[in-house]
Amino acid sequence: MENNNSRLVALEAICSVVLDKKSLSAFVYPEQESGFSKSLVFGTIRFYHQLNDIVTDLLNHSLKKEDLDIHCLMLLGAYQLLYSKIAPHACIFETVDIVNSLDKSWAKGLVNAILRQIDRDKNKLLNQVHYSHPTWLVKKIKQNHADNFEQILAQNNIQAPMTIRVHPSYCTATYQQTLAQIGIQTKSLAVAPQALILDAPVNVYDLIDFDIGACYVQDASAQLAAHLLAPDNQDHILDACSAPGGKTTHLCELAPKAAIIALDSSLERLERVKQNLQRFNLKTIEIIQGDAQQQDWWNGQLFDKILLDAPCSATGVIRRHPDIKLLRKPKGINALVELQADILANLWQLLKPGGVMLYATCSVLKAENEFQIANFINQHDDASEIKIDLDWGIKTSIGRQQLPTHEFDGFYYAKIFKSL
Numbered sequence: 511m512e513n514n515n516s517r518l519v520a521l522e523a524i525c526s527v528v529l530d531k532k533s534l535s536a537f538v539y540p541e542q543e544s545g546f547s548k549s550l551v552f553g554t555i556r557f558y559h560q561l562n563d564i565v566t567d568l569l570n571h572s573l574k575k576e577d578l579d580i581h582c583l584m585l586l587g588a589y590q591l592l593y594s595k596i597a598p599h600a601c602i603f604e605t606v607d608i609v610n611s612l613d614k615s616w617a618k619g620l621v622n623a624i625l626r627q628i629d630r631d632k633n634k635l636l637n638q639v640h641y642s643h644p645t646w647l648v649k650k651i652k653q654n655h656a657d658n659f660e661q662i663l664a665q666n667n668i669q670a671p672m673t674i675r676v677h678p679s680y681c682t683a684t685y686q687q688t689l690a691q692i693g694i695q696t697k698s699l700a701v702a703p704q705a706l707i708l709d710a711p712v713n714v715y716d717l718i719d720f721d722i723g724a725c726y727v728q729d730a731s732a733q734l735a736a737h738l739l740a741p742d743n744q745d746h747i748l749d750a751c752s753a754p755g756g757k758t759t760h761l762c763e764l765a766p767k768a769a770i771i772a773l774d775s776s777l778e779r780l781e782r783v784k785q786n787l788q789r790f791n792l793k794t795i796e797i798i799q800g801d802a803q804q805q806d807w808w809n810g811q812l813f814d815k816i817l818l819d820a821p822c823s824a825t826g827v828i829r830r831h832p833d834i835k836l837l838r839k840p841k842g843i844n845a846l847v848e849l850q851a852d853i854l855a856n857l858w859q860l861l862k863p864g865g866v867m868l869y870a871t872c873s874v875l876k877a878e879n880e881f882q883i884a885n886f887i888n889q890h891d892d893a894s895e896i897k898i899d900l901d902w903g904i905k906t907s908i909g910r911q912q913l914p915t916h917e918f919d920g921f922y923y924a925k926i927f928k929s930l
C-alpha cells in the first residue's frame with residue numbers, strides 16, 4: 511500500500527496528534543497498511559518541533575483553524591524531503607496531490623511553494639542544530655542531566671530497535687540460532703539473559719512460535735524488573751500497575767507457582783493482560799481492576815513482594831512514543847509525581863514486614879525517580895534501600911537510572927525493604 515492512500519492515512523494520524531491532541535497508540539491504521547504510513551507518521555511526529563519551526567518561518571501568515579490540516583500536510587512533506595530517501599520530486603508531487611483529497615485545491619500553490627523552498631534549503635536546514643523537543647522539556651532534561659542531556663535528546667530522536675524476551679523453555683541461545691536460520695539476526699545482552707535485540711524489526715508472527723508464547727516484545731530495561739524482584743514460587747505478589755502484562759508474564763515465567771495479582775485501573779488495558787496471559791497459557795494469575803491509590807479491591811492478605819511499575823511521564827521511551835513530546839505538559843509531570851507518591855504510600859501498607867517493593871518508571875526525570883524514593887524513605891521509618899548491583903545504568907543517590915541508549919530504554923529502578 512505504498513501509494514498516496516498511505517500519505518492520506520499518515521496525514522490523518524498526524525492531525526489526530528497535532529490538532530486533536532490524541533495519543534498515537536489510539537490511532538487505528540487500515541488493516542492492509544504496509545508500514546509506510548506508520549514510518550511517515552512516526553518520522554513527522556519525531557521531528558515535529560523542527561519541521562513546525564521550518565514551515566512556520568516560511569509561511570507569511572498562519573492558516574485558519576479549519577485549514578490546519580494543510581499545515582500538517584506541509585509538515586509531512588517537509589519530513590519526507592529532509593529525512594526520507596524518497597526522491598524530492600516524488601515527495602513534492604505526491605504531497606501536493608493530497609490537497610485534492612482534502613477538497614482544498616486553493617492550497618496547491620502554497621504547499622508546492624513551501625516544499626520547493628524546503629528542498630532548496632535542505633542542507634542549510636539540516637545543518638542547524640535543532641533538538642526537536644519542546645523548550646520546557648529540553649530545559650528539564652538539561653537541569654536533570656547536565657552532562658548527558660544532548661545524548662538523551664539525540665537518542666529520543668532515533669527509532670528504537672525491536673527487542674524480544676525469549677521464554678526460558680526455549681533457551682535464548684537456541685532461539686537466537688533458530689531465528690538466524692530464517693534470516694532474523696539478533697544480538698544478545700549479558701545483563702538481560704532472555705533479551706534478543708533484532709537487527710531490523712519484523713512482523714511478530716514471523717517470530718517462531720510467537721502465537722504460543724515463545725517470546726514477548728519488550729525492551730531490555732523493562733526485562734530487568736522481574737529479575738530484580740526475584741519472585742519465588744511461595745510468594746504472594748502484587749503487580750500493581752500491570753497492564754498490558756509485560757512484567758506480569760515475566761514474573762510468572764520465573765515463578766510459575768507464585769500467587770500473582772495483576773492490578774490495573776484501566777479495564778481496556780486489562781483486556782490486553784488477558785490476551786497476553788492466554789497466549790502464554792497462564793491460568794494462575796488473578797486479574798483485578800482497581801485503583802492502586804485505594805484498598806477497596808484488596809482482600810486483606812499482605813504481599814511478600816510488590817512491583818510498582820508506576821504511571822509516569824514516559825520521558826525515557828520518547829524514541830518509541832514520539833507523540834509524548836507534543837502531548838505532555840509540565841503541569842502533567844507534577845500531577846504524576848503526586849500520583850506516584852500516593853500509590854507508593856498506599857501500597858506500602860499492603861506489604862509484609864520483611865517484604866520487598868520494586869519501584870520502576872520509564873522516566874528520566876529525578877522528581878519521578880530518585881527524589882520520589884528519597885522522599886518516600888524519609889517519610890517511612892520502616893523503609894530502607896536495597897542496593898541494586900547490576901552492570902546497567904548509573905548509580906543514583908537512591909536506585910539506578912538508565913538513560914536511553916541503542917540497547918536500552920530510559921528506565922529507573924529502586925528496591926525498598928520493609929523492616930520486620
Ligand SMILES: C[S@@+](CC[C@H](N)C(=O)[O-])C[C@H]1O[C@@H](n2cnc3c(N)ncnc32)[C@H](O)[C@@H]1O
Nearest residue numbers: 751752753754755756757775776801802819821
Ligand atoms: C507503565 S504502565 C505499566 C506497564 C506494565 N507494568 C507492563 O510491564 O506491561 C502503567 C500502568 O499503570 C496503570 N495505572 C495508572 N494509574 C493507576 C492507578 N491509580 N491504579 C492502578 N493502575 C494505574 C495504567 O493503566 C498503566 O497500565
